[in-house]
Amino acid sequence: MYISHVPFERLGFIHVPDKPTPKLSEKIQHSLFSYLWSPIALYTLLSSVMWVSKRKEDRAESTHGGEA
Numbered sequence: 001m002y003i004s005h006v007p008f009e010r011l012g013f014i015h016v017p018d019k020p021t022p023k024l025s026e027k028i029q030h031s032l033f034s035y036l037w038s039p040i041a042l043y044t045l046l047s048s049v050m051w052v053s054k055r056k057e058d059r060a061e062s063t064h065g066g067e068a
Contacts, residue, residue: 002008009015032038 002013004011
């Protein structure tokens with residue numbers, strides 16, 4: 001701990017905010033995971049990608065299978 005009659009910025013110290021930074025990140029994480037929005041969005045995105053991929057695969061198979 002430092003005690004000084006001179007402002008700390010003049011001594012070369014950086015200005016530190018009064019509120020702790022982890023408090024902000026905790027608030028963000030709590031809001032994202034409080035109602036499982038993030039996992040639901042992730043699983044929706046992954047299932048959509050799988051569905052589109054499967055659909056393209058089925059189309060390619062039916063096109064290729066019809067020519068032979």
